[in-house]
Amino acid sequence: MPQFADDEFVLADGTDARLLPKVLLHDHLDGGLRPSTIIELAEEVGLDLPETTPDRLAQWFAESADSGSLPVYLQTFEVTVGVMQTAQALRRVAREAVVDLAADGVVYAEIRWAPEQHLRRGLSLDDAVTAVTEGFAQGTEEAAASGREIRVQQLLCAMRQADRAEEIAELAIRHRALVAGGVCGFDLAGPEAGFPPSDHSDAFDIAAEAWLPVTCHAGEDGELDSIESALLDARALRLGHGVNIVDDLEIGGEDASGTFVTLGPVAQWVRDRGVALEICPSSNLQTGDAEYLGDHPFDLLYQLGFAVTVSTDNRLMSATLPSLELVRLADEFAYDLDDLEVFQLNAIDAAFLPVEDREQLADLIADGFDEVRR
Incomplete structure (x- = not known):
């Protein structure tokens, strides 16, 4: 990951955001690799890279992803996915992801990835999922050994431009488990425009019949009907991004009471x-x-009472961490610790966990924020 200065993590009240316990619902495994790991793995498989030092490679990812276009943004994943084609590589990347998130104060994360993209060197779908499960378990143990407790689960993504969604839904059901690093849900990812969730309704039927929770990328790059399809055809319990829900808002005039x-x-x-x-x-x-x-609809949606949560999407491409996302929002919209705690509690409410686990996690968040306030 890029190197960040300590002052980038400091909130206006002087709090180091890394000390806040955080819940992360939307983080892609292939979007959070360490640049140094990419370089080492690329050398092992003979993959040419656009840059060969960690700092310059991190800069290349951030600059290439900063395109203003989702399809162009997604092209950067050819590099990361290219080095994640063996069980050993998947285990390493998964382990390091957990360790890095724990170091940033994340106590619960659902990390998503698309197994169908990792079969170029002979892995089966089941082999790939098993490798990531093992890597998450290793990372959890490594974090615990350093005094940081974190729980991680997998969300398996089907690529909406492909035709394997039913197969991936069945794969998620086979590997569903409440163990460290197990699969907790199903997702649809990839270029949104032109590939509605309704194209994969059979896969969502499979998930529903097995009572497997579903989240769905919608409202990131598509029209409002993409969100409608995610809700109706995918039976999504959460919306991946979902920011284009603002297209269904009509903002009128103002008076003394507000807008x-x-x-x-x-x-x-x-x-x-x-x-x-x-x-x-x-x-x-x-x-x-x-x-x-300042032009992002996050605050508008928050003020209107939507269940907003804060995630990173791709830590490498966006040169970010969960703590940095909170600091940037707090600086822009003058949020305090109470607001940041609400975002974590919203995420806990939506987490694909049994209610008893969510209650324990909510207590952990509350205690952690109270500790920081003292």
Whole structure:
């Protein structure tokens, strides 16, 4: 990962955001590799890289991803996916992801990835998932040995532009487990425009019949009907990004009481049902959802009562960490610790965990924030 200065993690009140316990719902395994690891793995498999030093490679990823276009942004994954084609590489990347997140104060994470993209060197789908499960377990143990407790689960993604969604849904069901690093849900990822969730309705039927929770990339690059399809066809309990829900808001005039906002039927449903929005602010700026952070709809959605959560999407491509996303939002919208705690509690409410586990996690978050406040 890029090197960050310590002062980048400091909130306006002087709190180091790394000390805050955090919950992460939207983080891609192939978007969070350490640049040094990419270089080492690329040498092992003979893959040419655009840069050959960690700092310059990290800069290349950030600059290439900062395109204003989701399809162009996704092209950077050819490099990371290219070095993640063996069980050994998958275990290493998974282990390091857990260690890096734990070092940033994350106590619970659901990390997503697409097994179908990691079969070029002979791995089966099941072999790939087993390797990542092992890597997550190793990372959890390594973090615990350094005094940092973290729990990690997998979300398996099907690529919406491909035709293996049913197979991936069945794969997720086979590997579903509440063990360290186990699979907890199903997702649809990839270029959104032109590939609605309804194209894969059979896969979502398979997940529903097995009571497997579903989140779905929607409202990042597609129209409002992509969100509708995620809710209706995918039966999504959360929306990956979901920021384009603002297209179903009508913002009127102002008076002494504030600005008038009318919610359309989709936005009304999402807000009233508490469907969590897995918002990734830095990534959204890179793919053109807003020109600058102050123009991002995050605060509008928060003020309107939507269940907003804060995630990283791709830590490498967006040159970010969970703590940095919180600092950037707090600086832009004058959020305090109470606001940042709400975002964590929203994420816990939406986590694919049994209610008893979510209650314990909520207590952990509350205790951690209280400790920082003292």
